Amino acid sequence: MPVTIRDVARTLNLSVTTVSRALAGHDDVAEATRQRVVETAREMGYVPSHAARQLRRQRTETIGLIFPTLGSRFSDPFFSEFMAGIGDEASRCNHDLLVSVAPPGEEEETTYKRWVNSRRVDGFVLVRMRVHDWRIQYLTEAQVPFVAFGRSRTSDSFPHIGVDGGYGMCALVEHLVTLGHHRIAFIGAPSALTLAQDRLNGYRRGLQAAELPFDPTLVIEENLTRTGGYRAALTLLQYTPRPSAIIGANDLTALGAIRAAQERQLTVGRDIAIAGFDGIEAGEHTHPPLTTVHQPVYEIGGMVSEMLIRRIQRDPLEQEQVLLKPTLVVRQSCGAAFQPLTKKEEGLLRKTHR
Amino acid sequence: MPVTIRDVARTLNLSVTTVSRALAGHDDVAEATRQRVVETAREMGYVPSHAARQLRRQRTETIGLIFPTLGSRFSDPFFSEFMAGIGDEASRCNHDLLVSVAPPGEEEETTYKRWVNSRRVDGFVLVRMRVHDWRIQYLTEAQVPFVAFGRSRTSDSFPHIGVDGGYGMCALVEHLVTLGHHRIAFIGAPSALTLAQDRLNGYRRGLQAAELPFDPTLVIEENLTRTGGYRAALTLLQYTPRPSAIIGANDLTALGAIRAAQERQLTVGRDIAIAGFDGIEAGEHTHPPLTTVHQPVYEIGGMVSEMLIRRIQRDPLEQEQVLLKPTLVVRQSCGAAFQPLTKKEEGLLRKTHR
DNA sequence: GTGAAAGCGCTAACAT
DNA sequence: ATGTTAGCGCTTTCAC
Numbered sequence: 001m002p003v004t005i006r007d008v009a010r011t012l013n014l015s016v017t018t019v020s021r022a023l024a025g026h027d028d029v030a031e032a033t034r035q036r037v038v039e040t041a042r043e044m045g046y047v048p049s050h051a052a053r054q055l056r057r058q059r060t061e062t063i064g065l066i067f068p069t070l071g072s073r074f075s076d077p078f079f080s081e082f083m084a085g086i087g088d089e090a091s092r093c094n095h096d097l098l099v100s101v102a103p104p105g106e107e108e109e110t111t112y113k114r115w116v117n118s119r120r121v122d123g124f125v126l127v128r129m130r131v132h133d134w135r136i137q138y139l140t141e142a143q144v145p146f147v148a149f150g151r152s153r154t155s156d157s158f159p160h161i162g163v164d165g166g167y168g169m170c171a172l173v174e175h176l177v178t179l180g181h182h183r184i185a186f187i188g189a190p191s192a193l194t195l196a197q198d199r200l201n202g203y204r205r206g207l208q209a210a211e212l213p214f215d216p217t218l219v220i221e222e223n224l225t226r227t228g229g230y231r232a233a234l235t236l237l238q239y240t241p242r243p244s245a246i247i248g249a250n251d252l253t254a255l256g257a258i259r260a261a262q263e264r265q266l267t268v269g270r271d272i273a274i275a276g277f278d279g280i281e282a283g284e285h286t287h288p289p290l291t292t293v294h295q296p297v298y299e300i301g302g303m304v305s306e307m308l309i310r311r312i313q314r315d316p317l318e319q320e321q322v323l324l325k326p327t328l329v330v331r332q333s334c335g336a337a338f339q340p341l342t343k344k345e346e347g348l349l350r351k352t353h354r
Numbered sequence: 355m356p357v358t359i360r361d362v363a364r365t366l367n368l369s370v371t372t373v374s375r376a377l378a379g380h381d382d383v384a385e386a387t388r389q390r391v392v393e394t395a396r397e398m399g400y401v402p403s404h405a406a407r408q409l410r411r412q413r414t415e416t417i418g419l420i421f422p423t424l425g426s427r428f429s430d431p432f433f434s435e436f437m438a439g440i441g442d443e444a445s446r447c448n449h450d451l452l453v454s455v456a457p458p459g460e461e462e463e464t465t466y467k468r469w470v471n472s473r474r475v476d477g478f479v480l481v482r483m484r485v486h487d488w489r490i491q492y493l494t495e496a497q498v499p500f501v502a503f504g505r506s507r508t509s510d511s512f513p514h515i516g517v518d519g520g521y522g523m524c525a526l527v528e529h530l531v532t533l534g535h536h537r538i539a540f541i542g543a544p545s546a547l548t549l550a551q552d553r554l555n556g557y558r559r560g561l562q563a564a565e566l567p568f569d570p571t572l573v574i575e576e577n578l579t580r581t582g583g584y585r586a587a588l589t590l591l592q593y594t595p596r597p598s599a600i601i602g603a604n605d606l607t608a609l610g611a612i613r614a615a616q617e618r619q620l621t622v623g624r625d626i627a628i629a630g631f632d633g634i635e636a637g638e639h640t641h642p643p644l645t646t647v648h649q650p651v652y653e654i655g656g657m658v659s660e661m662l663i664r665r666i667q668r669d670p671l672e673q674e675q676v677l678l679k680p681t682l683v684v685r686q687s688c689g690a691a692f693q694p695l696t697k698k699e700e701g702l703l704r705k706t707h708r
Numbered sequence: 709g710t711g712a713a714a715g716c717g718c719t720a721a722c723a724t
Numbered sequence: 725a726t727g728t729t730a731g732c733g734c735t736t737t738c739a740c
Contacts, residue, residue: 015728047468049717051405051473054408055409055718056717056731056732096454226636226638259639285609370711370735371736405732410735
């Protein structure tokens with residue numbers, strides 16, 4: 001039913017070859033012919049069959065993205081923004097986005113392998129990197145291009161964009177210390193994730209810099225969800241003396257903590273300081289608005305996408321690894337009125353060589 | 355590089371035909387042969403080339419989903435849950451999900467047409483239906499299967515799952531009236547969306563049932579985002595007398611309204627009632643938790659996905675149109691302590707013929 | 709029960 | 725500057 005290249009060729013009394021080359025803009029076809037071909041193709045509504053092209057060129061023009069859902073509800077806005085960033089940039093380069101959701105484990109593995117083996121995608125965007133991440137070795141050996149958002153301990157030499165979570169957390173702790181806090185709790189992420197270690201280390205460095213003791217009971221590991229943050233905060237708020245500040249490993253966690261505090265009749269920003277990491281939109285709309293460490297997720301999605309497409313096309317990357325500095329965003333949940341940031345706190349978005 | 359069906363055939367000294375049929379489970383191949391083929395294929399790590407299969411069968415086993423992002427930030431959890439529902443069900447049926455994000459308009463149209471013309475997907479899931487929706491006619495004429503989440507005025511005879519937003523809003527108004535409210539404001543959605551009219555009508559019906567007057571100044575049209583809800587609520591809260599309750603066309607809007615109220619030092623649930631529609635997770639974690647009209651978005655995603663795949667495979671649907679009744683979820687943002695619901699309010703999830 | 713051959717729609721190497 | 729031919733990897737007649 002749909003019009004093929006042969007239909008166009010027949011209509012013009014030309015060979016399919018010529019039509020193909022005219023459309024591809026090769027220079028060995030007469031300008032007049034090219035014009036006619038392009039014109040007619042448009043008129044006839046010809047669009048190349050993706051499948052045929054794929055088979056012939058051995059390229060899918062498709063990027064794979066598998067979201068590691070941790071809970072049954074998949075609603076971290078972090079992911080949607082990231083996806084939008086990848087998708088927009090991919091579109092710009094005429095690539096599409098194949099998406100799947102699978103919790104880390106067998107199903108995830110199956111999906112990666114299926115897409116690799118059936119040559120379903122040209123490459124992958126990896127997200128939520130793990131400390132030991134089988135995907136790195138697997139994709140490297142399978143020679144499938146990938147670019148990750150996040151680092152890993154498995155290897156350091158794969159293309160990725162990282163965000164210096166340690167730096168961000170450290171700056172956040174410093175900020176809290178400046179405001180007079182010295183019992184600062186930390187609700188962490190699953191320790192298998194790189195970002196968990198990263199951010200926890202930053203927290204510890206921050207304490208150290210302020211010569212505050214590290215108290216392990218003030219650290220609770222949770223799962224990066226609102227519910228997790230809520231649960232952990234309930235525990236923390238029972239301590240005596242109560243921590244005067246709680247940092248969530250991400251914003252969702254912090255939002256859960258805010259809820260817990262409010263249920264306990266505490267006024268956030270006065271009775272207790274709460275802060276997060278990510279800079280999701282929801283944090284701007286809590287009461288009071290959430291102090292956080294912001295990483296430009298949409299933009300990072302775009303950069304990762306661009307890097308991946310370059311790799312797929314074998315354009316060399318000018319930088320294989322990028323480390324971004326996140327930005328401290330001071331709002332009212334820590335009690336600070338808006339005030340000039342210290343130089344260190346400013347930490348504007350910057351690319352740095354590693 | 356990857357192993358093809360010919361490799362398997364050669365290894366076994368069989369023809370590709372036989373291998374193909376053995377793997378497809380046809381019954382005209384000897385059981386012993388089948389066993390050997392299956393075994394060897396597995397050992398060799400053979401996975402059929404998706405492109406080749408696609409070309410041959412003229413089927414992509416792929417579902418298209420284009421998200422209508424309204425703002426630059428794409429973060430309505432409604433969409434992620436919906437996507438997860440579609441994706442999970444699709445996986446179960448061995449289908450993949452091709453995703454794009456494009457605001458309604460030219461870019462959106464281009465994407466739909468590109469995917470249709472290049473036979474990139476077997477069908478579409480449509481979301482955020484418009485009162486006049488070009489997609490319905492276009493896809494119908496192009497003979498591309500689709501299933502929508504939501505109704506439209508363009509036509510009523512396309513396969514879709516609708517949620518009776520009118521019913522939900524009406525129940526919500528009734529509930530508020532029961533609690534003593536009679537100045538109930540409504541922050542609506544862009545009127546081009548079907549759900550906007552639907553929910554607004556329900557609001558009006560609810561007022562009517564309670565013999566309350568309809569006051570147009572109490573209705574503000576916004577864009578379904580937190581920021582929109584915030585903006586509209588700021589306006590509403592300046593009125594004297596102040597509305598005693600605000601309904602948001604969706605939860606995000608309501609969350610924005612909560613923020614506005616809290617900034618004005620109002621205690622939500624006491625000084626003012628606020629409610630939404632959707633039942634996103636964030637609503638469980640506001641302070642106080644948000645009263646809302648819940649629609650099971652994840653499950654609906656699954657149902658839509660299943661319906662679409664049936665259509666693609668030309669299995670007849672037992673029901674082309676489904677209308678679900680949403681559920682009123684009473685929490686504290688309207689001041690109601692938890693209490694038994696009235697019979698009408700119960701409105702449990704039910705499929706109904708239209 | 710198995711194999712040979714055609715063809716899905718396209719691109720590219722090789723003529724002319 | 726244009727056409728002929730082969731082939732990407734698979735499924736499916738049709739013959740044996």
